[in-house]
Amino acid sequence: MAPGVPRPTVGVEEEFLLVDPGEARPVPAAPHVLRLLAGTAGLQPELMRYQIEANTPVCTGLGELQDELTGLRGRLAGAAAALGCRLVATGVAPVRPADPITLSDSPRYHALAQRYPALTAVSGTCGCHVHVGVPDRDTGVAVLARLRPWLPLLLAVSANSPIENGRDSGWASRRYRNVSRWPTGRAPAVWRDAGRYDACVRRLIQRGAALDERSVYFLARLSPRYPTVEIRVADVCLDVGTAVLVAALIRALVATALAAGRHEPAPPVPRHRVEAALTAAARHGLTGAGVDPPTGAGVPHRRLLDRLLNHVEPALDALGDRALTEVLVRRLDTGGTGAQRQRAVWAAHGPAAYADLMAAATVAVPGDRRVDGEPPDPPAGRALSVGPHPRSGQGRKARPEAAVSGPGTVRAGG
Template sequence: MTPAAAGTPVAPAEVTAPPTVGVEEEFVLAGRHSRAAVHRAPSVVRAALGRIGASHVTAEVSQAQVETVSAVCRTAAELEAEIVRLRRGAAAAAAEYDCLLVPSGTPVLGRPGPPPIADKPRYRAFARRFGPLMHDQGVNACHVHVGVDDREEAVRAVNHLRGWMPLLLAITGNSPYSDGTDTAYASWRTMVWSRWPSAGPPPYLRGVAHYERIVGQLIASGAAMDPAMIYWYVRPSPHLPTLEVRIADVLPEAATTAAYALLVRALVAGAVQAVRTGEPAPEVPDPLLRAACWQAARHGTSGILPATHTRDHTPTAVGPLVEELWKRVEPQLTGYGDDRRVGDWLSAVQSRGSGSSRQRRIAGHHGGSLQAVVDTLAVEPR
């Protein structure tokens, strides 16, 4: 149990005002009757524009996907209310076209495409360059943006965050099923997304100049079309003064998404503080970090991961790693008033597993019915 979840009093931390936080969530559209992925995003996005605002909803590469983009938030209550607003509004728009809005990293039933791809010049360029690699890339993530104004600090903070990516993936896996099949992975989305040549854990970065040189080389090599296509699990945003953590599957509930985003905010804030105080970051070998992310995607909370946030990388069960993560973020969480909310969620993950475990429990309780999984996950329209 984390101290917050156990009710242990914790002294307020010496921290400044919390950084801003925002969330992008991707969802699959499922037919109301078939519960399989359907390609109705152009219509659903148009319907959602008037409900939640043009800046808060967009199409993704697959026409079976919808993405919501939150406002910039400061407090936990503001963030959760915004996530609820966007989810319900997008679900109401989906209902207009006989769809369910489903927060699962991959479609439980049916294939998401592309093809067909969303009708945007960028995505058409993707198809020309990468060809069949795009097939079935209709997978759904949760991206968290945390405000970091100083670009040099943001780049160097990546080094303190990259070792935590396997654990964050293990506790947020929410895509065990794909096209009606149990993949035996906790996050099949991660395996599909890792096909991109620019996807995966970030390298150890020596500073802004080093970061820009690597990005330029990837673009020159053809592995990426522009900086926005550097699909590292944590990166400085190419267009915002934020650090963006991109490791998680879309999460099943708004409250879970909010708790995860607050955890990420605390972790980022601690990383920035480590940069400012000169704390060295462990130089985790890239192959080990990639292997640890695969292990997290495969086994989720039941696995053993190398402790890639440390220098010795000792293989450790996920439960003790969560406790180590808690110790790392507790000062920030306490100072921001987020310790109870995040602690309760982490305790639930330790006792019941992540979203992938929940999906499998739902199927088990309904005689293996994956339609029941879709129905249980689907967001209620407002």
């Protein structure tokens, strides 16, 4: 570890959909999946009964994080397959649920739905929330200020929700558009210290913009439960490799901010520029046009990613994460983002093969390139026949479509 560069811990929360293999329609099977996996640490229900959440333990390296993500996805996928459905990592449901509001059995979720019925109806989105440890809350607020200009790029890297209501929505991240409808679904402001942050949160709750501290949905916030900053901007990533990349970039940004110290002011970036950059990231994704928040200039997102990598290079070196991060970026360049891969599958096959192909990508194991060719057409009037995945337990086609090959995962050194 280089002097002056902290080594913060990292943990990830991932939210998934459970869908029917034939129509890719969400199915409210989460309570049954959780019963099958009773005793498995890190699993819990989400807002809707067709969603499920998996939380890694606190990790000190990317290798440990990758193993935890792979294991949790595999166990969930195996249980889903046993119930006749598929675990899919996508930010929004590709097909409208038969019943759009199938709330999990939680008093808090029912209170949310009662206060915000219209917003709850467009929820059920799935994100990737990355927690990174900070020494104290004042430092955490300073870290949020430094991460704020990079939030749009993190969204562009992770964008994985282009298909909604049975068609291409025209957005790389339709999830962002849905989340941003909530009164607090926005980038954080810049606060001088934790006291001012807490005062802002209290005002939002008092004004009815949030039910409680946990429902203040800033795209990056101080965790209400843990000694971490919680970066919530990312879509759930289609594969483990992209999730590890997003976590690596966020941890390096936090380490860079911690090394700068909380008394060195963050560069000022107007709110309207951050919002414009978030909209561009959600619309176009990593391969499209972006907005540079500090200047407001139009810059391709891929060029902004190079700037981020240059910015955090000392931290990546100090953390021992540089080699893995570079591999994962190359794989994203060659294999495509989640949004690109989803669009390719949907255009080629529609809902009939979508669930199986996306489920295969969701549980892709380290080194599994998944480029074995096109799946055969299913018999008329029947869903695709699905067999067990030999290592994860997830049902999938034996010959998945090449468009889902993507970044995959590699053995991390962390």
